[in-house]
Amino acid sequence: MNENKKLVLIDGHSILFRAFYGLPDLTTSKGQHTNAILGFLNILYKILDEEKPDYLAVAFDTHHPTFRNEMFDEYKGTRKPMPDELREQVPVMKELLKAMNISVIEKPGFEADDILGTLATKAEKEGYQVSLVSGDRDLLQLASDKIKVRIPKTKQTGTEIEDYFANDVMEKYNVTPKQFIDMKGLMGDKSDNIPGVPGVGEKTAQKLIVEYKSIENLYEHIDELKPGKITNALMENKELAFLSKKLATICTDCDLMFNIEEAALKDIYNENVYILFKNLEFKSLLARFQSVEINRSLNIEENFKVIDNLGEAERIFNLIYSEISSGNKKPVGIHMLIDNGELLGVSLCFGEKDVYVILRHGLITEDFLTDRVENIVKNKIGLAVIGLKEQLKYIKVTEDDSVFDNAIAAYLLNPLTDTYNYDDIARDYLGMTVPSQVDLLGKSKLKDAMENNPKEFGLFAGYNAYVAYAAASKLKDKLIETDMLKLYEEIERPLIFTLYDMEIRGIRVNKEALKEYGDQLEVGILSLEKQIYELVGETFNINSPKQLGVILFEKLRLPFAKKTKTGYSTAADVLEKLQGEHPVISMILEYRQLTKLKSTYADGLASYIREDGRIHGKFNQTIAATGRISSTDPNLQNIPIKMELGRKIRKVFIPEDDYVFLDADYSQIELRVLAHLSGDERLINAYNEAKDIHRITASEVFHTPFEEVTPLQRSNAKAVNFGIIYGISSFGLGQDLNITRKEAERYIEKYFETYPKIKEYLDGLVAKAKKDGYSTTLFGRRRPIPELTSSNFMQRSFGERVAMNSPIQGTAADIIKIAMNRVNRRLKDSNMRSRLILQVHDELLVEAHKDEVEEVMKIMTEEMQGAAKLKVPLETEVKIGNNWYEAK
Incomplete structure (x- = not known):
């Protein structure tokens, strides 16, 4: 009668738990955590799309931790408490399911898998096709010819699901679904606090149950086992083995008053669900409502x-x-x-x-x-x-x-x-x-x-x-x-007009020079290709990570192989480690640089040049949380500066006839902001005396006379100076300087001894942000930091780095915005032909008429240096050039 009817049963807490750890932390604009809910819904919709069930119910444990029976409290009660970020999502998930008219089943005293086991067994007897969805492999014991156990894995790339009927369990584990309980009893399950027998892993448990069929039969023949650690462990932990089996056994005859018809699917896309999705900011899921009339x-x-x-x-x-x-x-x-x-x-x-x-x-x-x-x-x-x-x-x-x-x-x-x-x-x-x-x-x-x-x-x-x-x-x-109205009125609102002016003006590009640059790159790329093929002895697709991985780690047998599902990793960090292991590595790294320059800049920029010969990019005011401006279509703030060949792309950006480029940038603006905000006298004095701040830091940190500081010491001190702004760890600094973690720790300790108020200031920033929930710049800009309250250590650490960095980086961003606004307005108010055309972080580029160069240099210097009154001077340098490369 019910043979063609399909019932889907979902283990609520288990799927939420999997989704929570499978997706990165997500919050709504009001701070509601949503990653577990979104992951659950993605799995739910995947199941609905694939199964097209007639009935669906979700079972939840009535509390967490949960207990199958009071006699097991000692073990089940030791589960780790649910993280607060997950706990707050459970009632919201239940509310959503009820809005979707999906049955939610909870029964005091029973775990969700007991409820699922009972319902699945009952439905199977009544002829239904059943799909059980859970992240818990305990449910494999319920698999049969009509009960399919589905185990999803939530990843950022999507949801993957493993399916098990009885035969699939047998094929994977060589045991029947019922014998899987005995396996779990022997090997245990840390995630579910089933202790198992110490020292018995999955392979051993599988081998024993394949041979003896059950724990009971195993112990009847325990004397037949070879003496050794495993046999001793089994003999010493007999009671634990039987207890673990009981813990792993799902109840299939709970006293449940539930009619399957109550789980009939109906009207899951409705106005209430739509509103909840909107409030949770699940824009990706709203497309499912397009065919639904929302009243x-x-x-x-x-x-x-x-x-x-x-x-x-x-x-x-x-x-x-x-x-x-x-x-x-x-x-x-x-x-x-x-x-x-x-x-x-x-x-x-x-x-x-x-x-x-x-x-x-x-x-x-x-x-x-x-x-x-x-x-x-x-x-x-x-x-x-x-x-x-x-x-x-x-x-x-x-x-x-x-x-x-x-x-x-x-x-x-x-x-x-x-x-x-x-x-x-x-x-x-x-x-x-x-x-x-x-x-x-x-x-x-x-x-x-x-x-x-x-x-x-x-x-x-x-x-x-x-x-x-x-x-x-x-x-x-x-x-x-x-307290942000002044910030809005004096910085952000005027900036709208400045950015609009810059977009309309655009920046001129020499098309012929751009093509020549691309041709030069092409010659370099082809030359490198030939050399790489000769070195490895065969041709292959250098751009294919899979083929490159085979060449490096199978043919050349290089170390540090890191296998992934799709092959060997050939990411930049892996190749950097391989430097010196084989001459082909430096060629591959250079090849990647050249191909990136060609595709992104030589070829990519050409498509943005308009009929007027200029690129009119977009400047975005509402993207970066720190307050920085970003550039898109194309990203002109990302023009390479580190490698000479990359820098040469700037040569294709040229001013109009009778104009030159004036490029002004701030000197160490973030370090100067740090000096002001921290109030550290030594750092302030160094800047006020116009000393080389990196040399001073090197002298103090390495206990070397100022005149005797080596270029390497200065370079290392520079890395520490800038690293401190970004809350760098000893691990991060060690990697940057290629020194041990302990050495890096000593550098940081000495730095804070040299500038004691900086340590005090940064610690204070973290404490204040934890108290307030946000950090603040000198001009009142707020940056919420929800990560500071996360139960996840990595998230909290990230939040602490943000708390240290945001006030500094955000203040620097505010200062450059003030300077931009002032330079732009002053040029316009003076009816000058010169115009501001580009901003790149702490750099301003003006297309200046040749008759106005001196006046424009004066305006840029005055407005940039006068953008904020700090305890240290804001230093700028203005350069002139017939292209951006010369001016920079």
Whole structure:
């Protein structure tokens, strides 16, 4: 009757536990840990997609640790306590399962595997096909012809599942599922606190049970065993062996009042689940709801009105202009609808029920829309936007106009999240779950969506304006509450305009020089290829780690072989270790450098050059948690500087005719920030006396007269100086300097003896961050550090390094932003032809007209050195060149 019906049973705690340790720590923007939940859901969906079951239930232990029977307390009670980061996810997981209408089964006094064993056995008798999902191999004892045990492994690359029917257990272990219990009784299981017989491992246990079939029969024939350690252990631990078998035996006849029909799957994709997924920020899972109608009960969308009539559009703009006379001080929420540089329309919100989407149509032209938006600003009405920089082409405002960027504010309040879109801001600051752009439009371009899905396009446009309007005051209040409003107004908001200017200006590239550079690399690559083949005696694909691994570790028999599932590791750290073992290694490392330079820079940069002969990259303000600016499309901040051939790529970046490049960078800005923040007199005095800080450190640390410090000592001291900023460990310093860990420890100890206040300051940073939950820069920027409360040692150690480094690196980032803003504004205010075009961490690049060079050098020096008042001077050096290489 039930032969074609399929039941899936899941061991809740076991799968959560596996997922928790299988995925890196994940937290929502509000600090909720979610890695176990996400991993569980990935496994659940994989099972659902593969099995397509009729019934599904998840069993949980009623407490942790759990007990099968009071007589086993001594062993089961010794389980390690569940980490807090996992414990907090269990009730959320149960809430999610209930929202999905999935049966959750718990019974006081019984472990989840007892519940699963009972239900599986009952279902098998009634003719169901059963799949048992657990990370615990104890369940293999339940495998049969109709009960399949599925053991998933959660990895960052995805979920893998091992499947076992009775025959599969026999094939892998040479024992039946029932005999697997006896095996576990002998070998034990540390993860499940089954003690087993000391000294008996899996192979020995397997061999004994294959021969004697059971523990009972083994002990009946114990005298037949050869004398030795194993036999002695078995004889001395007979009671433990039988106890372990009992601990490993799953109960299959628990007193459970459960009807399988209660586990029928129905409506697992519903609005409640959608909202929970949104709140947990599981964006990757929301695609599963695209075919599901989510009935949002917010009643906001009914206020969204789409307009393509000129008269009605004029009326709306006049309504907004009249707001100023009515005393309305709230900014107008605005979003320019742009696709590939083309303006499609504008959405506006100036009241809870006043949300309008005005589309370009007929007499509603681009000029009409931009002029009317400009008039809003001229009427002294503030604007609220989400992502101002991307809209500045059509929102004609200046740094002095009243415009509030919700995305930048949200980034300052929590720099750890990935995105700051309207749905993220609605969730975090308005307590609303609204559909994202992907929910509404999928991967469609805006123009296509406007034409093919006008309703969804209207909702997308309306939400952008509504959320900008509704969230602005709340975000501003939060900035005030966290003492970051000044940071927003004086650094981050002006930076929007600076970065926009830099993107519009771009940087000129000499196409011919770029091609020549690529050709030179190609010649080098082909030459190295030939030499490598001659050295090893055969041709192979050097870019294939698998083929390279075979050559190095099988043919050449080199040491340090590290086998992975796909072959030998040929990662950079492995090849570095092999330096000196064979001449081919240095060639392979050089080959990799050349191929990377060619693909990433010689070939990669060419695709970004526009018709004007310039690259117009993007500068991102809301990515780095420390406050640093990042560069993409392409990454111009990652142009190589360490190797000469890599540096030469800078030669292809050239100024316009009659212009030169002026390049200014800060000297040791992070060390100077450390001197200021720590208040260490010795370090401060060294900088104020303009001494060589690395030579001074070497002199003190190595007890060498200043004049006698060797280049190697100075180099090592430099590594310590900069390593301290990043919270370097003795292990890390030892690796960097190729010295023992003990030597590195002594270096660090001597360093802190030399600069005692630095140690005191760094320890204080960690203690304060642990107390507050975040670190702070000199300018008030906060960096949350949830890792400090992790139960995982490696995570906590990382958190401590972040606590030490973020205030220093973040303060340096703030200073360079201030300098950028000031240099850019001063050049513009002076109506100079020279312009700021690039920022690379602590370096600014200006394309300066030849008639303005001296004035621009003066401006760069004044504004960079005057960006902050520290206890030590901010030193800069400005260089001039006809290309970036010369200027650097």
